[in-house]
Amino acid sequence: MKWTAEAQAAIKKVPFFVRKKVIARVEKETAAAGKSIVSLAEVDATRKQYLTRMESDVKGYQTDICFGPGGCPNRVADGESLHQRIEALLAKADLVGFLKRQVKGELKFHHEFRVTIAECPNACSQPQIKDIGIVGACRPGITDTPCTLCGGCAEACPDDAVSLDPVACRPVIDAGACMRCGKCIPACPTGTIGEGERGYTIYLAGKLGRHPKLARPLPGIYSPEEVLDIVSACVQFYKENSRNGKRFAEIFTQEDFDRFAERFEKP
Numbered sequence: 001m002k003w004t005a006e007a008q009a010a011i012k013k014v015p016f017f018v019r020k021k022v023i024a025r026v027e028k029e030t031a032a033a034g035k036s037i038v039s040l041a042e043v044d045a046t047r048k049q050y051l052t053r054m055e056s057d058v059k060g061y062q063t064d065i066c067f068g069p070g071g072c073p074n075r076v077a078d079g080e081s082l083h084q085r086i087e088a089l090l091a092k093a094d095l096v097g098f099l100k101r102q103v104k105g106e107l108k109f110h111h112e113f114r115v116t117i118a119e120c121p122n123a124c125s126q127p128q129i130k131d132i133g134i135v136g137a138c139r140p141g142i143t144d145t146p147c148t149l150c151g152g153c154a155e156a157c158p159d160d161a162v163s164l165d166p167v168a169c170r171p172v173i174d175a176g177a178c179m180r181c182g183k184c185i186p187a188c189p190t191g192t193i194g195e196g197e198r199g200y201t202i203y204l205a206g207k208l209g210r211h212p213k214l215a216r217p218l219p220g221i222y223s224p225e226e227v228l229d230i231v232s233a234c235v236q237f238y239k240e241n242s243r244n245g246k247r248f249a250e251i252f253t254q255e256d257f258d259r260f261a262e263r264f265e266k267p
Contacts, residue, residue, distance in 0.1 A: 001027045006040040014047065015109075020064075021057070022047065058107040060095030063087050064116040066125040075119035076182050077136030077200060082224045083117050086134075086231055090115065093235050103245040110209065111245045113238060115231065121179040121201075128215050131248040132234055133203035137221045138182030140173055141196030147171055148190055156187035180221070197221045202230055204257060207249035215249075216257055220266035230264055 003011075007026075014022045026046040030038050065083045066072060090113065099111050116125040119136040127133020140162075146169070153171050154162045161177035162184050164170075171193055173184075180201065184193050199221040206215030222230065234248065241251045 001030065001036060001038060003038040004040065007038045007043045010040055010043045010047075058096060058099070058109060058112060059091075060097070060099050061090040061093075061113040061115065062109070063090065064114075064125050064130075066118045066120075066123075072119060072122075072124070074122055074181065074183075075136060076121070076138045076180070077119050077198065079117040079119045079134070079136060079200075082134070082200075082227060085224070085228060086115055086117075089228060089231060090235065093239070095235070095239075098239050099245065102243055110247075113235070113248065117200075121181045127203045127206070129206040129208050129212070130203070130215065131205065131207070131238075132231055133206060133215050134227055135201045135203065136199075137180035137201045138185070138198045139180050139196040139221055140178070140182065140184050140193050142171065142173070143192055143194045145191045145194075147192040150189060152187040152189060153184040153193050156183045158183065162193075199223050200227050202227060204234065204260065205249040205252040207247050209247075211250075213249045218261055218264060220264065222264070222266075226264070230260070233260070233263070 011019065011023060011026070026038055026042055029046055030042045033042075035042070063083060063086055065079055095113050096107070099107055103111055114130040115132045115134070116127050116130045117134045118125045118127050121135055121137065123133075123135055127135050147164075149164050149166060149169060151164060154164060156162075158181070159177050159179050161174045161179070163172050163174070165172050171188075173193075182195070182198075185195055202218045202222060203215035204218065205213065207213050218230070237252070237256070238248050242248070
Protein backbone atom coordinates (compact mmCIF):
# COMPACT_ATOMS: atom_id res chain seq x y z
CA MET A 1 0.00 0.00 0.00
CA LYS A 2 1.24 3.50 -0.85
CA TRP A 3 1.86 6.13 1.83
CA THR A 4 1.97 9.90 1.41
CA ALA A 5 5.10 11.72 2.57
CA GLU A 6 3.19 13.29 5.48
CA ALA A 7 1.93 9.87 6.60
CA GLN A 8 5.44 8.40 6.43
CA ALA A 9 6.80 11.27 8.53
CA ALA A 10 4.02 10.83 11.11
CA ILE A 11 4.49 7.08 11.49
CA LYS A 12 8.19 7.61 12.26
CA LYS A 13 7.14 9.42 15.42
CA VAL A 14 5.44 6.29 16.75
CA PRO A 15 7.71 4.42 19.23
CA PHE A 16 9.71 1.86 17.27
CA PHE A 17 8.70 -1.09 19.46
CA VAL A 18 5.03 -0.75 18.45
CA ARG A 19 5.56 0.83 15.01
CA LYS A 20 5.02 -2.41 13.10
CA LYS A 21 1.73 -3.00 14.90
CA VAL A 22 0.54 0.53 14.20
CA ILE A 23 1.54 0.31 10.52
CA ALA A 24 -0.37 -2.96 10.14
CA ARG A 25 -3.41 -1.43 11.83
CA VAL A 26 -3.28 1.72 9.68
CA GLU A 27 -3.10 -0.28 6.45
CA LYS A 28 -5.86 -2.66 7.56
CA GLU A 29 -8.22 0.18 8.46
CA THR A 30 -7.32 2.14 5.31
CA ALA A 31 -8.11 -0.91 3.15
CA ALA A 32 -11.37 -1.51 5.06
CA ALA A 33 -12.38 2.05 4.17
CA GLY A 34 -11.85 1.25 0.49
CA LYS A 35 -8.74 3.41 0.13
CA SER A 36 -5.41 2.48 -1.46
CA ILE A 37 -3.27 5.37 -0.19
CA VAL A 38 -2.47 6.06 3.46
CA SER A 39 -2.66 9.75 4.28
CA LEU A 40 -1.92 11.69 7.45
CA ALA A 41 -5.62 11.53 8.38
CA GLU A 42 -5.56 7.71 8.45
CA VAL A 43 -2.40 7.68 10.58
CA ASP A 44 -3.81 10.17 13.10
CA ALA A 45 -7.13 8.32 13.39
CA THR A 46 -5.51 4.95 13.94
CA ARG A 47 -2.97 6.34 16.38
CA LYS A 48 -5.69 7.87 18.56
CA GLN A 49 -7.69 4.64 18.57
CA TYR A 50 -4.56 2.66 19.30
CA LEU A 51 -3.74 4.71 22.38
CA THR A 52 -7.26 4.62 23.79
CA ARG A 53 -7.71 0.88 23.15
CA MET A 54 -4.16 -0.21 23.93
CA GLU A 55 -5.04 -2.74 26.63
CA SER A 56 -7.19 -4.76 24.24
CA ASP A 57 -4.17 -5.18 21.94
CA VAL A 58 -1.68 -6.16 24.66
CA LYS A 59 -0.94 -9.89 24.42
CA GLY A 60 1.72 -10.07 27.15
CA TYR A 61 4.74 -10.46 24.91
CA GLN A 62 6.36 -9.15 21.77
CA THR A 63 8.50 -11.12 19.35
CA ASP A 64 10.45 -9.82 16.41
CA ILE A 65 12.89 -11.02 13.78
CA CYS A 66 15.17 -9.13 11.43
CA PHE A 67 14.92 -9.00 7.63
CA GLY A 68 15.26 -12.78 7.21
CA PRO A 69 15.88 -14.84 4.06
CA GLY A 70 14.53 -12.30 1.61
CA GLY A 71 16.46 -9.27 2.74
CA CYS A 72 19.74 -9.97 4.51
CA PRO A 73 22.89 -11.18 2.72
CA ASN A 74 24.70 -11.53 6.06
CA ARG A 75 22.41 -14.05 7.74
CA VAL A 76 24.24 -16.75 9.67
CA ALA A 77 21.20 -18.71 10.88
CA ASP A 78 17.67 -19.32 9.63
CA GLY A 79 15.63 -17.96 12.52
CA GLU A 80 12.09 -18.11 11.11
CA SER A 81 11.29 -21.61 12.43
CA LEU A 82 12.81 -20.71 15.81
CA HIS A 83 10.76 -17.52 15.85
CA GLN A 84 7.55 -19.49 15.37
CA ARG A 85 8.45 -21.92 18.14
CA ILE A 86 9.26 -19.09 20.55
CA GLU A 87 5.97 -17.39 19.67
CA ALA A 88 4.13 -20.61 20.54
CA LEU A 89 6.07 -20.99 23.80
CA LEU A 90 5.23 -17.45 24.91
CA ALA A 91 1.59 -17.80 23.94
CA LYS A 92 1.30 -20.97 26.02
CA ALA A 93 2.86 -19.18 29.02
CA ASP A 94 -0.21 -16.88 29.22
CA LEU A 95 1.87 -13.80 29.99
CA VAL A 96 -1.09 -11.51 29.43
CA GLY A 97 -2.99 -13.34 32.18
CA PHE A 98 0.04 -13.03 34.44
CA LEU A 99 0.30 -9.29 33.77
CA LYS A 100 -3.39 -8.72 34.39
CA ARG A 101 -2.98 -10.30 37.82
CA GLN A 102 0.14 -8.29 38.63
CA VAL A 103 -0.30 -4.83 37.12
CA LYS A 104 -2.41 -2.20 38.85
CA GLY A 105 -4.36 -0.27 36.23
CA GLU A 106 -4.41 -0.71 32.49
CA LEU A 107 -1.85 -2.79 30.67
CA LYS A 108 0.50 -0.96 28.30
CA PHE A 109 2.81 -2.23 25.59
CA HIS A 110 5.83 -1.41 27.75
CA HIS A 111 4.69 -4.13 30.17
CA GLU A 112 5.14 -6.87 27.57
CA PHE A 113 7.96 -9.42 27.66
CA ARG A 114 10.17 -8.89 24.58
CA VAL A 115 12.13 -11.44 22.58
CA THR A 116 13.88 -10.73 19.30
CA ILE A 117 15.95 -12.70 16.80
CA ALA A 118 18.75 -11.28 14.67
CA GLU A 119 20.00 -13.72 12.05
CA CYS A 120 23.52 -12.26 12.06
CA PRO A 121 25.75 -10.25 14.44
CA ASN A 122 24.78 -6.98 12.71
CA ALA A 123 21.84 -7.24 15.12
CA CYS A 124 19.33 -5.16 13.14
CA SER A 125 16.47 -6.21 15.44
CA GLN A 126 18.23 -4.63 18.45
CA PRO A 127 18.74 -7.68 20.69
CA GLN A 128 20.85 -5.68 23.15
CA ILE A 129 17.80 -3.80 24.45
CA LYS A 130 15.30 -6.65 24.69
CA ASP A 131 14.47 -9.02 27.55
CA ILE A 132 15.94 -11.82 25.43
CA GLY A 133 18.01 -11.20 22.31
CA ILE A 134 18.91 -14.14 20.08
CA VAL A 135 21.68 -13.60 17.52
CA GLY A 136 22.81 -15.94 14.77
CA ALA A 137 26.44 -16.99 15.25
CA CYS A 138 29.06 -19.04 13.44
CA ARG A 139 32.39 -19.57 15.15
CA PRO A 140 35.28 -20.16 12.73
CA GLY A 141 37.82 -22.90 13.40
CA ILE A 142 41.30 -23.69 12.10
CA THR A 143 41.58 -26.95 10.18
CA ASP A 144 44.66 -29.05 9.32
CA THR A 145 44.62 -27.87 5.70
CA PRO A 146 47.83 -25.93 4.86
CA CYS A 147 47.47 -22.15 4.54
CA THR A 148 48.89 -20.19 1.59
CA LEU A 149 48.89 -16.88 3.53
CA CYS A 150 46.76 -15.28 0.81
CA GLY A 151 45.21 -12.90 3.33
CA GLY A 152 41.63 -13.38 2.10
CA CYS A 153 40.37 -14.20 5.58
CA ALA A 154 41.90 -11.08 7.14
CA GLU A 155 40.47 -8.88 4.39
CA ALA A 156 36.99 -10.39 4.82
CA CYS A 157 36.87 -9.86 8.59
CA PRO A 158 35.12 -6.56 9.42
CA ASP A 159 36.39 -6.65 13.01
CA ASP A 160 40.15 -7.19 12.49
CA ALA A 161 39.86 -10.46 14.38
CA VAL A 162 41.89 -12.50 11.86
CA SER A 163 45.63 -12.14 11.27
CA LEU A 164 48.33 -14.26 9.65
CA ASP A 165 51.27 -15.87 11.41
CA PRO A 166 54.04 -16.06 8.78
CA VAL A 167 56.23 -18.22 11.01
CA ALA A 168 53.61 -20.91 11.67
CA CYS A 169 52.09 -20.26 8.23
CA ARG A 170 48.63 -20.22 9.75
CA PRO A 171 45.79 -17.77 10.30
CA VAL A 172 45.21 -16.63 13.88
CA ILE A 173 41.73 -15.78 15.18
CA ASP A 174 41.36 -13.40 18.12
CA ALA A 175 38.46 -15.00 20.02
CA GLY A 176 37.82 -11.81 21.98
CA ALA A 177 37.42 -9.68 18.85
CA CYS A 178 35.60 -12.27 16.73
CA MET A 179 31.89 -11.47 16.32
CA ARG A 180 31.11 -14.97 14.96
CA CYS A 181 29.76 -13.65 11.67
CA GLY A 182 31.45 -16.40 9.65
CA LYS A 183 32.60 -14.08 6.85
CA CYS A 184 36.16 -15.42 6.98
CA ILE A 185 35.06 -19.00 6.22
CA PRO A 186 33.98 -18.64 2.57
CA ALA A 187 36.82 -16.16 2.02
CA CYS A 188 39.42 -18.89 2.68
CA PRO A 189 40.20 -20.59 -0.67
CA THR A 190 42.09 -23.50 0.88
CA GLY A 191 39.64 -24.41 3.64
CA THR A 192 42.21 -23.67 6.35
CA ILE A 193 39.46 -21.77 8.13
CA GLY A 194 36.34 -23.88 8.48
CA GLU A 195 33.09 -23.81 10.37
CA GLY A 196 33.62 -24.53 14.05
CA GLU A 197 30.16 -24.15 15.57
CA ARG A 198 26.91 -22.65 14.30
CA GLY A 199 23.87 -21.60 16.29
CA TYR A 200 22.83 -18.60 18.38
CA THR A 201 24.30 -16.27 20.97
CA ILE A 202 21.79 -15.27 23.65
CA TYR A 203 21.62 -11.83 25.28
CA LEU A 204 19.67 -11.43 28.52
CA ALA A 205 17.96 -8.56 30.34
CA GLY A 206 18.20 -5.45 28.19
CA LYS A 207 15.78 -2.53 28.22
CA LEU A 208 15.30 1.13 27.36
CA GLY A 209 13.10 3.56 29.29
CA ARG A 210 13.98 5.67 32.31
CA HIS A 211 16.85 3.43 33.35
CA PRO A 212 18.25 1.80 30.20
CA LYS A 213 20.34 -1.32 30.46
CA LEU A 214 22.21 -3.31 27.81
CA ALA A 215 21.63 -7.06 27.67
CA ARG A 216 24.56 -9.36 28.49
CA PRO A 217 25.52 -12.33 26.32
CA LEU A 218 25.70 -15.84 27.72
CA PRO A 219 29.10 -17.32 26.82
CA GLY A 220 28.02 -20.17 24.54
CA ILE A 221 26.66 -20.76 21.06
CA TYR A 222 23.35 -22.57 21.41
CA SER A 223 21.25 -24.86 19.22
CA PRO A 224 17.56 -24.04 18.60
CA GLU A 225 16.53 -26.60 21.25
CA GLU A 226 18.91 -25.04 23.78
CA VAL A 227 17.59 -21.57 22.91
CA LEU A 228 14.05 -22.74 23.67
CA ASP A 229 15.21 -24.17 27.02
CA ILE A 230 16.80 -20.84 27.95
CA VAL A 231 13.77 -18.81 26.86
CA SER A 232 11.53 -21.12 28.90
CA ALA A 233 13.77 -20.73 31.96
CA CYS A 234 13.73 -16.93 31.60
CA VAL A 235 9.94 -16.84 31.35
CA GLN A 236 9.65 -19.02 34.44
CA PHE A 237 12.06 -16.73 36.34
CA TYR A 238 10.09 -13.68 35.21
CA LYS A 239 6.74 -15.08 36.35
CA GLU A 240 8.18 -16.16 39.69
CA ASN A 241 9.86 -12.84 40.46
CA SER A 242 8.18 -9.96 38.63
CA ARG A 243 5.58 -7.95 40.53
CA ASN A 244 3.40 -5.05 39.34
CA GLY A 245 4.80 -5.09 35.81
CA LYS A 246 8.51 -5.00 36.64
CA ARG A 247 10.54 -5.68 33.50
CA PHE A 248 12.82 -8.70 33.28
CA ALA A 249 15.89 -6.43 33.26
CA GLU A 250 14.77 -4.81 36.52
CA ILE A 251 14.63 -8.09 38.43
CA PHE A 252 17.40 -10.11 36.74
CA THR A 253 20.54 -9.31 38.73
CA GLN A 254 24.19 -10.05 38.01
CA GLU A 255 23.96 -12.99 40.41
CA ASP A 256 20.98 -14.34 38.45
CA PHE A 257 22.91 -13.94 35.20
CA ASP A 258 25.88 -15.83 36.65
CA ARG A 259 23.59 -18.66 37.73
CA PHE A 260 22.10 -18.88 34.25
CA ALA A 261 25.57 -18.82 32.68
CA GLU A 262 26.58 -21.73 34.89
CA ARG A 263 23.33 -23.61 34.36
CA PHE A 264 23.58 -23.37 30.57
CA GLU A 265 27.35 -23.62 30.32
CA LYS A 266 28.57 -25.28 27.15
CA PRO A 267 31.17 -28.06 27.42
